[in-house]
Amino acid sequence: MRNTLTSTVVFGALAFVALAAAPLHAAERPAVLPDTMQQRLLACASCHAKKDVNDAFFPRISGKPAGYLYNQLVNFREGRRQFPLMTYMVDYLPDAYLREIADHFASEHLPPLPARATASAPAVLARGRQLAMQGDPAIKVPACIACHGEKLTGVTPSIPGLVGLPPDYLTAQFGAWRNKTRRAHEPDCMAVITERMSLEDVAAVTVWLGTQQTAPDARPVAAIARPLPIKCGSAPD
Incomplete structure (x- = not known):
């Protein structure tokens, strides 16, 4: 894969050199773009920072915690998460630059989108709320709020918020942990939790989370009670 990426980079560089060498009339010359993180990361923002979608x-x-975003970029680069486009984009980026990317997006706060309506049965929503707010000691699953914050908006520096995310995305991440295509630093707490939950429980909690409205001023909280109810390598005590 690296050989393919290297060839692509070399080809792109050669093409740029060839274009640069060709004389251009003043009207044909591209405008000089500002060398800012916002400009550099337009490709990321086109997918991950849409204001109305x-x-x-x-x-x-x-608005996600910077430490969480940094961990995910490293996970893609090192193969703990698998998505070819993301791997391609971060494969050759050093840690320092990944931290700059994480800090940039963490500092942005978009207006929240409306909560999603659902046709799910009341019993399903009740089960989802139970898992999110109370957990289920019978299957050794802690409440989501025990790690992700009382309002599920995340905890700095490295625990993400859950509200405002589409149920389909949340379900897909549970599936990725179940299928071992998403991993985190050991001990991988979410992998353990996923193994303890049934598919019905996953559907219930993701649907319920999707119905929760995010407050306009929602931010990750600065701290949470420690130790966490389950050891987590991404958010060590």
């Missing part, structure tokens, strides 16, 4: 495949990342 919350895509099931490309979730909003604006």
Whole structure:
């Protein structure tokens, strides 16, 4: 894969050199673009920072804790998460630059989108609310709020918020953990939790989360009670 990427990069560089060498009239010359992180990351923002869409495949990342975003970029680069486009984009980026990307998106806060309506049965929503707010000791699954914050908006520096994400995206991530195509630093707490949940439980909690409205001023909280109810390598005590 690296050989293919290297060939692509070399080809792109050669094409740029060839274009640069060709004389252009003043009217044909491109405008000089500002060398800012916002300009550099337009490709990322086109999928992950849409103001009026919350895509099931490309979730909003604006406002997520910087440590969480950094961890995910590293996970894509090192193969703990698998998505070819993301791997291609971060494969050769150093840690320092990944931190700059994470800090940039963490500092952005988009207006929240309306909560999604659902036709799910009341019993399904009740089960989802139970898992999110109370957990289920019988299957050793802690409440979502025990790690992701009382309002499920995340915790700095590295625990993401859950509200505002499409149910389809959340379901897909549970599936990725179940299928071992998404992993995190050991101990991988979400992989453990996923193994303990039935498919019906996954559907219930993701649907319920999708019905929750995000407050306009929602932000990750600065701290949460420690130790966490389950050891988590991405958010160590």
